[in-house]
Amino acid sequence: NKMAGLDIYYAGDPPYFASKLGWWRPFSPRFIRQQNLESMIFAPGNAVQIIALSEKQAALYRDFWRTEESRIHVVGPTLDPRRCRPELQAGDRNEIRDRFELPREAVIALSIANKLKVKGLDRAVKALQPFPGIHWLVAGFRKGSEEEIRLRGLIAKSGMSDRVTLLGIQEDIPAIVVASDFMLHAARLENTGTVILEALANGLPVIASDACGYAKYVEASGAGLVVANRDDPQIWRQAVQKAGDPAVRAQWHRAALAYGASNPLTGGLEAACDLIESLRRNRRVG
Template sequence: MNLALLLHRYFPYGGLQRDCVNLAIRLIDSGHEVSVVCRCWEGEVPEGLMVEELGARGLSNLSMDRHFEQDAEAWLAEHPQDCVVGFSRLALAMDFYYAADPCYALRIARNKPRWYRFSRRYRHGVQLEWFLFSAGGPKNILMLTDMEVPAYQKIYGTDPERLLVLPPSIRRRALKMAQKRELRSKIRKRMDWPDERNVILLVGSGFATKGLDRAIRAVASVSAAEDVVLYVAGSGKDARYRALAKGCGVQDRVVFLGGRDDAWELMLAADLLIHPARSENTGTVLVEALSAGTGVLTTAACGFASHVAASGAGTVLMHPFDQAALERALSALLADSWEGRAEAALRYAAEEDLYSGMDTAHRHIEAFLASHVKSDVHP
């Protein structure tokens, strides 16, 4: 059967982008013809996947999004599909919507002043969310966590039967403590990280959303004598954050590594993953770090923060965010041995399902396709 996955933009280091490709590969392996319809594609294309680049039109992000919606609608009209899966927020007829973004209305209410609700961007965001989650939206919504299910039901009256909550979908590593110690030593030597250094790692490309400024200020609060260095693995505009590090006097203790293909290995070798995000529907790096046997310092704004709390391998800061609380939590975690956090993280990763999300999404789509075929045969 023919399936189209709709995505604004593909680039190699995005979590949503990886999920889109991973689902596409599963569908291709099941014998389907799969096209990713996007504005632009950066990087290699997996074997068997068809990519339709529609181009970027418009001067602002909002304008480009609206043009892409129009172009995607025209493409779908010319190329009828058996199933359409939206990975981006689009006011289009879709069979599934992969809800990777947090609830927009709730996020704005928490993080923006009241006047922002009169902006064109806000109106557009709420209209899109209303289209997707109200009664006329896609019949199947793939939810990555259950954290904001109550918000969608309260604000948009979403039928709970439409909300299909998936487990996380990281790669199963089955790492043991002895392997952790051995690999940690090798990777730290490769990265030239001395054993006595406290390596704090932040992984992510959206620096503002991930709370990089918060992390830099937290590292600045720790005495230089403790040899604490923040490494940032991710691509993005970093000039503002380099200036902040300089202003805090820690320009030598904040290192930008750029986008990395070895982010999981860096997590394994780090003493702590810091992720003080402002808003994160999931925060896949949190469970990735647990699978690497690395403790986590994060905020309750992340959907997967519940896994950090349940594992006992880190600290979750409650809402509303308090910078001083972050700094105290960092100091407390650094005062403890990394090994205790590692044992707790690896135990949790061995016992919990952090892995079957894409397989579950695949099963939901196959069930939809099977029912679609049956309805065609028996009208």
């Protein structure tokens, strides 16, 4: 989706160098080709106007390519209204847990992801391992996929198989959010992190890495913790231990509901469309 001759580029992904883990990547022909395409957009001196989805993403591009500040336009988030259903909190949570065959009495940590390493699921395994009273609910992996098989292997090796539920790909995100007690999103690389917004809007506390573009909303809401983007099991275990305290979770829950009610977390797409139209008019006038 990167090419020469563009007027506007909607940056839905992080920089290519950041998204490809592994020391050997810079030597691959594909990496070199993608870097060349990216340079046609982001390198200084180009005229392409760039729409970024978070300040974190914009900073990555600026730091690597030295892109001019005036060419990068950051728009806010767009939360699908269908994923925002805080009224479910007033219903019977046990009914939802029964539907997904989840233990009624356990503290449930939720992770929504489809890439094991990038989204930090290996970090989550190590973080949750010492807490037998916490059940881990994972959604987003296609059943039988290579990534799910690898995750199952990590779970089995950690001795957690009896307290993990892998739901596969789910559409009813509000329901599994309401069934959970906190979200654990330990991503190594996350352009935005829409799942963070979906959690907050439905009253679910969040533990997220500071790699996430939308981690700032966790801090702004006071509804969880933002953890350093490091492969240090201890810092993640400390965060999980804090989330295990019912009084702390209750405080975070109230903060999430209050923040979601006063901050609609929408309008990003409309802002992007307005920007595109404005740039088009200015180009026509010029």
